[in-house]
Amino acid sequence: MDKLERLLNLTAALLDTEIPLTADDIRDRVGGYPEAKASFRRAFERDKDELRAMGMPIMVAAVPGADPPIDGYVIDRSEYAGEELRFEPDELAALHLATNLVRLDGDDTGLMKLGGAEGGSPATDEVGHVPFDDALATLISAAADRKAVAFRYADTDRVVEPWRLSFSRGHWYLTGWDRVRGDERLYRVDRLQGSVEIAGPAREAVGTVSDPLDLRGWELGDGVPTEAKVFVDADQAGWARHLLGEVEDVDGGVIATLQVRNVEAFRSFVLSFLDHAEVLAPVELRDDMTSWLGGLR
Numbered sequence: 385m386d387k388l389e390r391l392l393n394l395t396a397a398l399l400d401t402e403i404p405l406t407a408d409d410i411r412d413r414v415g416g417y418p419e420a421k422a423s424f425r426r427a428f429e430r431d432k433d434e435l436r437a438m439g440m441p442i443m444v445a446a447v448p449g450a451d452p453p454i455d456g457y458v459i460d461r462s463e464y465a466g467e468e469l470r471f472e473p474d475e476l477a478a479l480h481l482a483t484n485l486v487r488l489d490g491d492d493t494g495l496m497k498l499g500g501a502e503g504g505s506p507a508t509d510e511v512g513h514v515p516f517d518d519a520l521a522t523l524i525s526a527a528a529d530r531k532a533v534a535f536r537y538a539d540t541d542r543v544v545e546p547w548r549l550s551f552s553r554g555h556w557y558l559t560g561w562d563r564v565r566g567d568e569r570l571y572r573v574d575r576l577q578g579s580v581e582i583a584g585p586a587r588e589a590v591g592t593v594s595d596p597l598d599l600r601g602w603e604l605g606d607g608v609p610t611e612a613k614v615f616v617d618a619d620q621a622g623w624a625r626h627l628l629g630e631v632e633d634v635d636g637g638v639i640a641t642l643q644v645r646n647v648e649a650f651r652s653f654v655l656s657f658l659d660h661a662e663v664l665a666p667v668e669l670r671d672d673m674t675s676w677l678g679g680l681r
Contacts, residue, residue: 390416394431395440395459396528404445404456413530415590432457519580520573523558524549530586532563536577540564544571545586557604561588570604570645602653605645612642612650613664620660639664647672 393414397405407428411417417424436442440459447456519535526533527546534543545561547568556573568591603609616624617637624638625631631638644650651673654661663670 390414391431391435393528395435398440398442398457398459399461400525400528401458404443404447404458406447406450406454406456410457413528519576520549520556522580522582523573526582527560532583532586533580534583535580537571537575539577543583544569545588547590549573561586561591565608567608572604600642600653601649602642602644602646604649609643609645610666610669612644612666612669614640614642614654615662615664616640616657617660620657624657624661644669651676 393416394410397410397413405413407425410428411424417427432442443458443460444455445458447454523533523546525531527549530545532543532545534541536542541564543563544558545563546558547561548559550557550559558571558573560569560571561567562569615634615637616631616639621631621633621638624640628640628642631640642650642653647669650669654663654673663673
């Protein structure tokens with residue numbers, strides 16, 4: 385988790401709480417802080433100073449019912465929302481350009497109040513949009529509050545403890561602990577079936593989170609990975625090594641070992657080598673490739 389993401393998560397946590405959060409609450413809820421208590425305290429103090437310098441009204445208040453008394457932290461919502469934000473002309477121009485180039489699906493009232501979005505035709509053509517809906521809002525809230533969620537995915541009912549929401553390659557991805565599978569899993573949010581419901585508190589500690597940007601297409605999926613071996617002949621061995629990094633040198637070429645969760649993406653990768661690649665194992669992926677190619681005739 386980078387510093388910007390941690391500051392955003394800290395702001396969200398301090399806004400979305402009914403009672404002041406203790407330092408321990410913040411470390412557990414926000415994430416991204418050092419494990420050592422002294423290091424955490426230094427990082428947290430720096431984050432508080434930076435947010436206050438940005439105008440965030442972080443208050444220190446006693447935590448109700450704590451014995452012995454303990455201080456907690458909260459952002460005063462009325463003060464946070466009550467001030468009128470003003471931008472310099474160059475800042476407003478940059479915000480206007482960004483919000484016209486990238487459109488957020490959903491309510492853009494907040495951006496319109498800032499002056500970053502206007503009614504009517506944009507000043508320039510959009511180059512993309514970021515989808516946003518109720519399911520995603522529920523997932524973000526659950527991740528911040530360390531709650532589990534229930535939804536249906538790939539025709540299976542799941543109960544998942546969200547760890548991270550990421551936007552990559554035009555899609556939102558959820559990484560979390562799947563209680564049904566008993567393991568970390570990655571889901572494409574737009575493929576969730578039906579509504580997303582809160583399913584009680586999370587139980588598992590947040591683990592090492594996979595970032596979709598670090599994964600290749602055949603690695604994106606929620607199933608148990610299948611180890612595949614692909615032979616690439618000498619004509620394309622250099623390109624395979626460039627794409628994949630570590631490969632095994634053999635007579636006539638190289639063998640790549642891949643962890644496959646997405647068969648369609650794996651098939652596309654192999655076919656990118658045309659007749660210079662062959663699926664060696666497992667037999668089900670080799671048969672899938674043969675069957676798919678046969679269907680094109």
